[in-house]
Amino acid sequence: MNSNRLKPIEAATQFISQNFPNCQGALLAGSIVRGEATETSDLDIVVFIQDLPSCYRESLIKDGWPIEVFVHNLTSYKSFFESDSKRARPSLPKMVAEGIILKDEGILDSIQKEATQLIVNGPEVWSTDTINIKRYFITDALDDFIGSKNRVEEIFIANTLAELVSEFVLRTNRKWIGTSKWIVRALKNYNEQFSEQFVEAFDLYYKSGDKNKVINIADAVLEPYGGRLFDGFSIGK
Structure with missing residues (x-):
């Protein structure tokens, strides 16, 4: 300074x-x-x-x-x-x-x-409906991420996934969330080991293009709540 x-x-x-x-x-x-x-x-x-x-x-x-x-x-x-x-x-x-x-x-x-x-x-408890909506949006981003062959697009899909997955794991555990640098700080406050795995997964993808750890983290976060959600999901029906 x-x-x-x-x-x-x-x-x-x-x-x-x-x-x-x-x-x-x-x-x-x-x-x-x-x-x-x-x-x-x-x-x-x-x-x-x-x-x-x-x-x-x-x-x-x-x-x-x-x-x-x-x-x-x-x-x-x-x-x-x-x-x-x-x-x-x-x-x-x-x-x-x-x-x-x-x-x-x-x-x-x-x-x-x-x-x-x-x-x-801590923040309010998410309702089952909210959890399902968030599962759907993570699934949608995850499918785009897995299927994409365009590196430029993948980078921004990965950014979206990082925000969605961090929000999901924090809110389902009644922890405060963050944006930008506060994403990692909020994850550390929740669980330092998970935070390290989360950062490692995205760091590996950004450096090498290897998507596997990002996909595994997203699936692990969703699994206790029923996993990925697409078939049968609706809003406002």
């Missing part, structure tokens, strides 16, 4: 004092707090302002730091907690639960407890 910049907590604290001096609470969150920062990491800051008319998100650069600021009043965050829970990606709850307090006028304890409890509870 740029050695001329302020340390993350110093920079975040200064940002709050200069830009949100009247806020009731503020947290520094994200990769820096988790010890996973890279050269391009930004400061994720969550701010709570009691009389804020509506919540907003803003990206800016201050003192050499890229900053993502998420600004809420004392109720607007709740709808984000709810929507994040429904999509099974608890972005805001995770930031709040893990965040380092920069300023607090007595409001953050209850909000952080709320966020932590939501994460501990």
Whole structure:
């Protein structure tokens, strides 16, 4: 990281004092707090302002730091907690639960407890209908993957399979999901051995074109729920 910049907590604290001096609470969150920062990491800051008319998100650069600021009043965050829970990606709850307090006028304890409890509870249980729909879409992608002779198309089918299969194994085990880099992180949180096998299977395919381990992983994930699904599947009949 740029050695001329302020340390993350110093920079975040200064940002709050200069830009949100009247806020009731503020947290520094994200990769820096988790010890996973890279050269391009930004400061994720969550701010709570009691009389804020509506919540907003803003990206800016201050003192050499890229900053993502998420600004809420004392109720607007709740709808984000709810929507994040429904999509099974608890972005805001995770930031709040893990965040380092920069300023607090007595409001953050209850909000952080709320966020932590939501994460501990995990996402909603998938219904049998939802599981069958997901089985069908994985089967469809898997058939395309197996049958394809076009390397360019296969790469993007493999990407779709990675997302579908990771989502399936996590949601059927009531675990939070992720996108992009968070796919692997979510899989590691669920089962490190499975995560390694998953990465190895796709890495082998991308390097050599060998599809077998990807196919085997997909089938193994589907097997406890009846395996691949095509014949007889319908929606809206």
